[in-house]
Amino acid sequence: MAQQPPRYRVSDEARNILDTGLRNKWYGICSADRVLDAPLAIRRWNRDLVLWRDTEGNVYLQDDRCPHRGAPLSLARHDGDRLTCVYHGAEILGDGTVASLPGEPGCDLVGQCAVETYPVEVHRGVIFAWLGDGLGTEVAPLALPERLTSDSYDAFLAYAEWRTPYRYMIDNNMDPMHGAFLHRVSHSMAEGASEAEFTTRKTETGFIFEKKGQKNVNFDWSEWYDVDFQAVCLEIPYPKSGGPGGSFGIVFHITPIDETTSACFFWRHRKVSGWERDTWRFLYKNRLEGRHWHVLEQDRLVAERMVQDADRREYLYGHDVGVARVRKLMADEAERQAEALRKSAVAAE
Ligand code: FES
Ligand SMILES: [Fe+2]
Known part of the structure; x- marks a missing residue:
């Protein structure tokens, strides 16, 4: 009998955290070039948010809600270093402070930091934001996998929003075996055995789940990465026609939009430099990108048509140990966060 991964249950509070995104993590929000002159309404973590940049180019992510009567700030007028609410003219700064309330100048809302504002970083054209726990936990530095920060790797981002x-x-992405089935007829995933035994190896930033x-x-393997930013790293070998540079890698990251929709980031990369990098970039744009979207389409079709309670009534077997382990890590973290919230609520009573 194959190895059986453990099952787990979580409290309702932890389930809510899990469904909308673990707190105290960095999340990809969107490509920075989507934020132009006008404020942009965007939904992440089951929250309505507004993204905007000031005239210096600094990017802000805030709740899309004016502190006066809740009008959407994404409809606000952009006034250089502030958003001016269209409804009654409240002026909101990038740190969430109310700078002015022209209808009632002496109002004590002026000067208050009244709009939830999320720490933001922009890295290689992508906006990342920190989802805190609301308990004052310090913001961790954004620690992306080396494959996204080192100059040795060259990456293209494929971004998709899936239901x-x-x-x-x-x-x-923690399930290498689906490559040999779902993608069997797709380029570069037709080789090797369709049966496998797996083993798990700890790393400094998570663990690797790999075929023996x-x-x-x-x-043949997936790596779970979690340093206050969660990602799955994996590699797929390329045939010679895929050009120089060895295996093709993917860093996968995902941000819940709401409980049923997700923003998916696939950074497709290769360890290449000099002329090899130029060749890879040319091949990717002209030949490989389309094929990769075709492979992703196979994943999308399955993911979007999973039954709603798929992970509550299932029969996991040995190939699912990596899946089960990540679920357990996330469930334990959600339970810890739910417990911290409960304690803080009790202390506040
Ligand atoms: S709702 Fe924004 S100023 Fe009144
Ligand atoms: Fe896939």
């Missing part, structure tokens, strides 16, 4: 709970796409006795043949 699937984000956890199903983490499962998908098969490496660099197919999608």
